[in-house]
Amino acid sequence: ITINFTENLKMITIVDDNFSQLNDFLHEKSFSKIFILVDENTHEYCLPTLLGNMQTDLGFEILEVEAGEEMKNIQTVNQLWEILTEMQADRKALMINLGGGVITDMGGFVASTYKRGISFINIPTTLLSMCDASIGGKTGIDLMNYKNMIGTFTFPEHIFVYPKFLETLPFKELRSGFAEMLKHGLIADKAHWESLTQIHKLDIDGVIPHIQTSMDIKQNVVEEDFHEKNIRKTLNFGHTIGHAIESLYLSQGNPILHGEAVAMGMISEAYLAYLEGLISEEDSTLIIENIQKYYPYLDISDFKDEDIFDLLLNDKKNVDSNINFSLLSGIGSCAFDHKCSKKNITASLKFYRELN
Numbered sequence: 001i002t003i004n005f006t007e008n009l010k011m012i013t014i015v016d017d018n019f020s021q022l023n024d025f026l027h028e029k030s031f032s033k034i035f036i037l038v039d040e041n042t043h044e045y046c047l048p049t050l051l052g053n054m055q056t057d058l059g060f061e062i063l064e065v066e067a068g069e070e071m072k073n074i075q076t077v078n079q080l081w082e083i084l085t086e087m088q089a090d091r092k093a094l095m096i097n098l099g100g101g102v103i104t105d106m107g108g109f110v111a112s113t114y115k116r117g118i119s120f121i122n123i124p125t126t127l128l129s130m131c132d133a134s135i136g137g138k139t140g141i142d143l144m145n146y147k148n149m150i151g152t153f154t155f156p157e158h159i160f161v162y163p164k165f166l167e168t169l170p171f172k173e174l175r176s177g178f179a180e181m182l183k184h185g186l187i188a189d190k191a192h193w194e195s196l197t198q199i200h201k202l203d204i205d206g207v208i209p210h211i212q213t214s215m216d217i218k219q220n221v222v223e224e225d226f227h228e229k230n231i232r233k234t235l236n237f238g239h240t241i242g243h244a245i246e247s248l249y250l251s252q253g254n255p256i257l258h259g260e261a262v263a264m265g266m267i268s269e270a271y272l273a274y275l276e277g278l279i280s281e282e283d284s285t286l287i288i289e290n291i292q293k294y295y296p297y298l299d300i301s302d303f304k305d306e307d308i309f310d311l312l313l314n315d316k317k318n319v320d321s322n323i324n325f326s327l328l329s330g331i332g333s334c335a336f337d338h339k340c341s342k343k344n345i346t347a348s349l350k351f352y353r354e355l356n
């Protein structure tokens with residue numbers, strides 16, 4: 001049986017200032033009621049714009065959760081399931097996830113499980129969720145200290161992107177999302193990478209013109225390999241070492257933003273790709289210098305190589321005791337399931353440490 005996901009996946013729209021594409025969508029479908037999930041920040045900064053433009057005869061309710069990754073857990077999900085039940089949400093209800101990746105991941109999970117699944121749409125409000133988290137059909141929550149342990153593969157009915165929501169996003173959050181855009185260029189599209197590296201001042205005017213391309217790259221990769229058997233793995237470039245560093249910071253009670261860890265991961269993995277003979281030293285240097293332009297040095301001196309290795313060995317991507325990497329094979333192309341020698345991984349960490 002061949003399942004064709006194409007129709008499902010062609011569903012991202014950049015909306016105009018009146019949100020007319022969203023209004024058309026709401027008119028065309030026959031939902032019973034709308035539930036809008038926000039966190040405290042998107043309630044304050046994004047919801048007024050949405051409500052000011054949304055035209056529908058349907059009733060709606062606002063569901064608000066506190067902001068932050070700590071809320072992306074089963075307790076919050078349980079509260080949301082209970083509220084939907086108390087408000088008598090039926091199977092024709094629509095959930096609108098208005099927020100960053102925490103809201104789109106968790107809202108998607110709630111919608112995909114409540115009454116065995118109700119419709120939901122994503123309206124991403126961070127750069128990371130616009131270019132990455134809201135696309136690809138992965139929903140989920142964290143369990144204990146493990147990220148995204150519980151979840152479903154369920155597509156939103158549509159993704160509506162309003163780039164001006166970024167106007168209120170703190171700079172560090174914007175820079176965090178930018179790391180995923182750089183990654184998309186590096187793994188799949190040299191021209192995208194080159195235009196991103198020409199942004200001198202990282203701000204919304206610089207990034208907005210490139211959002212569409214970055215979303216398209218993620219969407220195309222997912223479309224080609226929904227089940228992450230091959231090319232979808234390339235999206236993990238920078239994330240093997242990056243995730244380990246992110247976890248170590250978290251375990252110290254000192255969390256850093258995902259994109260900050262990914263930027264560090266991309267630097268040491270670009271050098272690793274050179275050591276493994278996949279790219280030239282010249283390309284490796286060019287990549288590293290361009291990432292360094294945007295990200296301050298991330299101090300990893302508190303972490304021992306052995307602690308990093310322990311985490312690398314636990315990575316979800318490993319199938320046996322080998323450490324599997326997605327590594328660049330050029331600027332704009334990426335290999336996956338590449339097993340690296342411990343010697344080279346150690347050398348790439350040493351290289352990063354010496355950049356300080």
Ligand code: NAD
Pocket residue numbers: 039040041042045046067068069072099100101102103105125126127128129132133134135136138139147148165166167168169170173176258
């Ligand atoms: P987030 O949702 O926590 O948002 C970051 C911060 O920005 C929050 O404090 C939020 O309240 C605030 N915010 C959001 N929009 C704003 C706006 N327009 N103005 C002002 N403040 C705003 O985090 P994120 O970085 O968007 O997403 C991270 C999450 O995404 C993680 O949980 C990660 O696991 C997940 N993720 C999922 C996928 C996927 O494929 N499903 C991919 C990547 C990341």
Ligand code: ZN
Pocket residue numbers: 180239258262
């Ligand atoms: Zn990421």
